[in-house]
Amino acid sequence: METLAVFASVLPEIVLTIAGLILMLVAAYAGDGSARLVSWLSVASLALAAVLLGQLAVHAGGEIFDGLYRADAFAAFAKALIFVAAAVCILVAPRFFDGEGGQRAEYPILILFACIGMAMMVSASDFITLYVGLELNSLAAYVLASFMRRDERSAEAGLKYFVLGALASGILLYGMSLLYGFSGTTNFAGVAQAIGDGLGTGELFGLVFVLSGLAFKISAVPFHMWTPDVYEGAPTPVTAFFASAPKVAALALTTRIAITAFGPGGHSWQQIIIFMALASIVLGAVAAINQPNIKRLLAYSSINNVGFALIGLAAGTAEGVAAVLSYLAIYVVMTIGSFVCVLQMKDKDGRPVETIASLSGLSRTRPGLAAAFAIFMFSLAGIPPLFGFWAKFLVFDAAVAAGLTPLAAIGIAASVIGAFYYLKVIKTIYFDKPAEGFAEERSPIDYGIITLCATVIIIGYFLNPVLGRASAAAAASLF
Amino acid sequence: MVDLSQYLPILLFLAVALGLSSAFVFLPMLVGRLTGSHKPDPEKLSEYECGFPAFEDPRSQFDVRFYLVAILFIIFDLEAAFLFPWSVSLGEIGWAGWTTMMIFIFELVLGLIYAWKKGALDWE
Amino acid sequence: MIQVFAFYLFATIVVASAAMVIFARNPVHSVLWLILAFFNAAGLMVLLSAEFVAMLLVIVYVGAVAVLFLFVVMMLDIDFAQLRAGFVSYFPLGGAIAMVLLVELILGIGAWQAGSLNLAQRTAPLPEATPNIEAIGQLLYTRYIFLFEAAGLILLVAMIGAIVLTHRARGGTRPQNIDKQNRRRPEEAVRNVNQPVGQGVDLGGVEL
Numbered sequence: 001m002e003t004l005a006v007f008a009s010v011l012p013e014i015v016l017t018i019a020g021l022i023l024m025l026v027a028a029y030a031g032d033g034s035a036r037l038v039s040w041l042s043v044a045s046l047a048l049a050a051v052l053l054g055q056l057a058v059h060a061g062g063e064i065f066d067g068l069y070r071a072d073a074f075a076a077f078a079k080a081l082i083f084v085a086a087a088v089c090i091l092v093a094p095r096f097f098d099g100e101g102g103q104r105a106e107y108p109i110l111i112l113f114a115c116i117g118m119a120m121m122v123s124a125s126d127f128i129t130l131y132v133g134l135e136l137n138s139l140a141a142y143v144l145a146s147f148m149r150r151d152e153r154s155a156e157a158g159l160k161y162f163v164l165g166a167l168a169s170g171i172l173l174y175g176m177s178l179l180y181g182f183s184g185t186t187n188f189a190g191v192a193q194a195i196g197d198g199l200g201t202g203e204l205f206g207l208v209f210v211l212s213g214l215a216f217k218i219s220a221v222p223f224h225m226w227t228p229d230v231y232e233g234a235p236t237p238v239t240a241f242f243a244s245a246p247k248v249a250a251l252a253l254t255t256r257i258a259i260t261a262f263g264p265g266g267h268s269w270q271q272i273i274i275f276m277a278l279a280s281i282v283l284g285a286v287a288a289i290n291q292p293n294i295k296r297l298l299a300y301s302s303i304n305n306v307g308f309a310l311i312g313l314a315a316g317t318a319e320g321v322a323a324v325l326s327y328l329a330i331y332v333v334m335t336i337g338s339f340v341c342v343l344q345m346k347d348k349d350g351r352p353v354e355t356i357a358s359l360s361g362l363s364r365t366r367p368g369l370a371a372a373f374a375i376f377m378f379s380l381a382g383i384p385p386l387f388g389f390w391a392k393f394l395v396f397d398a399a400v401a402a403g404l405t406p407l408a409a410i411g412i413a414a415s416v417i418g419a420f421y422y423l424k425v426i427k428t429i430y431f432d433k434p435a436e437g438f439a440e441e442r443s444p445i446d447y448g449i450i451t452l453c454a455t456v457i458i459i460g461y462f463l464n465p466v467l468g469r470a471s472a473a474a475a476a477s478l479f
Numbered sequence: 480m481v482d483l484s485q486y487l488p489i490l491l492f493l494a495v496a497l498g499l500s501s502a503f504v505f506l507p508m509l510v511g512r513l514t515g516s517h518k519p520d521p522e523k524l525s526e527y528e529c530g531f532p533a534f535e536d537p538r539s540q541f542d543v544r545f546y547l548v549a550i551l552f553i554i555f556d557l558e559a560a561f562l563f564p565w566s567v568s569l570g571e572i573g574w575a576g577w578t579t580m581m582i583f584i585f586e587l588v589l590g591l592i593y594a595w596k597k598g599a600l601d602w603e
Numbered sequence: 604m605i606q607v608f609a610f611y612l613f614a615t616i617v618v619a620s621a622a623m624v625i626f627a628r629n630p631v632h633s634v635l636w637l638i639l640a641f642f643n644a645a646g647l648m649v650l651l652s653a654e655f656v657a658m659l660l661v662i663v664y665v666g667a668v669a670v671l672f673l674f675v676v677m678m679l680d681i682d683f684a685q686l687r688a689g690f691v692s693y694f695p696l697g698g699a700i701a702m703v704l705l706v707e708l709i710l711g712i713g714a715w716q717a718g719s720l721n722l723a724q725r726t727a728p729l730p731e732a733t734p735n736i737e738a739i740g741q742l743l744y745t746r747y748i749f750l751f752e753a754a755g756l757i758l759l760v761a762m763i764g765a766i767v768l769t770h771r772a773r774g775g776t777r778p779q780n781i782d783k784q785n786r787r788r789p790e791e792a793v794r795n796v797n798q799p800v801g802q803g804v805d806l807g808g809v810e811l
Contacts, residue, residue, distance in 0.1 A: 028595075
């Protein structure tokens with residue numbers, strides 16, 4: 001491919017890089033007073049990158065940089081989700097940090113750099129690209145987790161995330177080096193070819209270690225233990241970010257690796273994915289039941305949701321991959337909506353509150369917020385008229401079509417257990433005695449995002465033709 | 480297999496250095512014992528601090544600023560490490576390779592400006 | 604012959620000094636043992652004719668990472684005797700992790716012997732005459748250009764992260780401001796005073 005065309009296909013990443021570098025200098029010269037400006041400009045550059053993505057998706061190219069990178073429809077779909085989620089997490093942050101002694105201008109910049117890393121992850125078609133992208137994203141994420149450095153919990157979250165993340169990266173690297181050693185290449189297609197020739201013990205171990213490392217990044221059971229602690233300790237906008245964008249990136253990456261690099265050895269990775277899916281669904285549902293903290297509850301909810309998305313991947317068909325992508329899109333809307341609702345929870349002094357008990361009787365003090373909360377919870381539980389049901393339906397449908405009926409059956413049964421704790425939150429909101437109300441702070445941005453997310457969840461079925469076509473096209477580019 | 484004979488001088492150098500330095504350490508000790516001047520007692524072995532017994536652990540806590548300096552040093556050290564393969568292969572990789580490295584250095588120069596402006600390089 | 608000798612020399616010292624890193628009572632000594640281990644690992648890399656990696660080990664690990672470790676050790680206010688007191692209670696967990704690592708190692712070696720090593724598709728076979736530092740250079744700045752720039756971004760994020768997390772603006776630093784010095788005019792700095800006899804001089808407003 002021509003040099004110009006090569007650079008055209010990574011234009012979104014280049015735009016984000018240049019924006020990140022310029023804004024870094026703005027932050028350095030203008031200090032933290034420029035935080036608002038830097039935030040808005042970051043959102044603008046993310047929007048620009050997303051628009052460029054749409055342009056590219058039309059004539060999406062194949063492999064560039066000698067097979068290190070793929071700017072295909074699959075990557076474009078995931079990147080669009082990532083950029084939008086990241087932009088929302090930047091938009092909602094200033095109000096939160098204002099209560100904590102002012103926002104620092106580095107927050108949006110670190111998110112921009114994390115986005116570049118995530119874009120590399122979803123576009124990677126080589127293990128080295130994968131690793132570099134993953135590290136770029138993780139390094140920014142570690143800093144973001146401990147962003148409020150005076151807050152002990154935030155610092156602890158960052159440290160925990162860093163130590164366990166480094167361990168996971170080590171496991172991943174070990175698996176990658178085994179795969180490289182036994183196949184002689186780091187390219188996904190090359191690895192697929194080597195596995196196709198017969199899956200040796202060494203390749204099998206490489207595959208297992210790579211999947212374990214990735215399971216940590218998507219927080220699938222049994223590598224989920226960091227999730228509740230980190231989600232609870234990190235500042236809420238950062239938690240919203242962790243639960244949305246990096247999760248999309250890591251799941252898309254896992255999907256791409258499983259299909260394009262491990263595809264021929266189908267059964268070997270399928271078993272692992274099925275186990276992780278079931279374990280995540282069950283543990284995510286059971287462990288969340290007695291959580292008093294809403295952020296921990298949402299952390300378990302995200303573990304639970306990752307399990308459902310993995311069911312689609314376990315099917316291993318184009319239909320399954322399309323279901324995973326649709327699931328991710330709907331999950332991002334639900335999860336961002338819930339976290340923006342959590343951001344509204346502030347006591348009279350403007351300090352953030354995180355207990356579920358404080359939500360009691362919210363329906364009487366703040367009916368609008370209560371309704372939005374209820375919509376997101378119902379949708380996360382997969383109650384039929386809402387969009388969250390459609391997401392679950394798609395993955396179960398794909399699993400049944402691929403002959404994994406027992407898996408789908410267990411998944412449906414477990415989602416009933418999961419529904420219990422979502423309903424408990426709704427019960428607290430609607431039927432418990434009103435607790436002390438939250439501070440009345442109306443922010444047009446937050447309310448706009450909540451309204452938008454809730455609307456999408458309610459009338460999402462009208463979006464189905466678009467979502468269905470986009471996810472199908474994206475999935476087709478993997479096969 | 481590698482032709483290791485090119486490393487023979489440095490191996491010999493290391494061996495000689497190791498031999499000499501251990502001789503400097505252990506020979507006086509040996510001589511001390513042989514000549515009978517080796518008579519340790521508790522007073523002689525205690526730390527000397529102006530005639531008082533030592534008050535505290537000599538290891539005092541460092542300021543966190545040292546850490547920041549060390550991190551910045553590692554980053555620029557790594558940047559310099561990338562320059563070595565670049566400089567020896569510049570003939571083959573041509574202008575494209577040259578531009579690549581310039582962009583890389585530019586990224587980190589912007590980082591340096593950021594660190595400077597933030598006052599991360601200020602000491603007192 | 605000399606290769607075998609050098610290998611066993613380096614390997615023995617690496618293993619021994621790695622053990623000393625753990626067993627040394629003084630954490631500063633641990634770091635010094637670690638430096639010795641790095642040096643000898645560099646020697647092993649030379650034996651593998653990976654000179655560039657050997658150089659990186661010396662420059663980056665010995666030169667920078669070990670110094671960082673020293674700073675960190677000095678920075679932490681930890682009573683190491685107290686830390687060691689938990690040794691027995693943590694031993695089962697530590698032992699379990701060590702066992703897992705050992706099993707992984709054995710599996711790795713076993714898999715290496717069992718699997719079919721297929722290096723035919725090596726994407727970049729090393730030309731015989733090229734030193735490996737040159738071979739790395741030829742790939743790193745051309746084929747891997749995108750990843751190389753991304754690596755630059757990783758370093759940049761590390762820098763921003765370190766500053767965001769550890770730097771706090773402190774008063775009392777008086778950096779030289781050359782621009783301000785040059786802009787200063789005699790009128791601002793010098794003042795003529797018609798000083799009456801027997802009274803003090805009012806220096807108010809004059810920056811000394």
